[in-house]
Amino acid sequence: MDMDALFKAAWDAAANSYSPYSHFRVGAALLAEDGSVIRGANVENRSYGLTICAERGAVMAAVSQGKKRFSALAIATPDADYPVGPCGACRQVLSEFMDSAAPVRFGGRGGQQVDTTIGALLPHDSLYELGDR
Numbered sequence: 319m320d321m322d323a324l325f326k327a328a329w330d331a332a333a334n335s336y337s338p339y340s341h342f343r344v345g346a347a348l349l350a351e352d353g354s355v356i357r358g359a360n361v362e363n364r365s366y367g368l369t370i371c372a373e374r375g376a377v378m379a380a381v382s383q384g385k386k387r388f389s390a391l392a393i394a395t396p397d398a399d400y401p402v403g404p405c406g407a408c409r410q411v412l413s414e415f416m417d418s419a420a421p422v423r424f425g426g427r428g429g430q431q432v433d434t435t436i437g438a439l440l441p442h443d444s445l446y447e448l449g450d451r
């Protein structure tokens with residue numbers, strides 16, 4: 319699967335966002351090593367602080383299905399004119415299951431997209447040596 323198709327999956331996943339507080343939909347799509355795609359959407363809560371980002375939702379769903387290595391990630395933010403990258407907490411969690419060279423694409427409704435890698439999003443990864451790689 320190419321990054322265009324993975325981004326389309328992330329865009330479609332944003333339709334399942336539960337975001338009545340921020341009205342900011344996010345969709346994520348992880349490409350698992352077996353070729354399957356696992357999607358996630360942000361799930362908010364009236365407590366606000368218990369909100370789970372789309373990216374971590376996708377990781378939790380995937381690992382819960384026995385899929386623990388991902389070769390690519392796409393993130394779609396259809397309510398933003400500009401590409402929105404993953405938050406710091408998600409970068410840390412994603413790095414647990416992805417190689418630093420793994421490609422990441424993110425983009426909003428404006429058409430502009432950013433292509434980068436997990437390693438670029440989380441440079442000088444502290445605790446790298448403790449990872450189960």
Ligand code: THU
Nearest residue numbers: 340342344360371372403404405
């Ligand atoms: N959000 C994500 O799902 N992923 C990100 O990388 C950034 C933020 C969600 C959390 C919240 O539901 C909404 O976007 C606004 O912050």
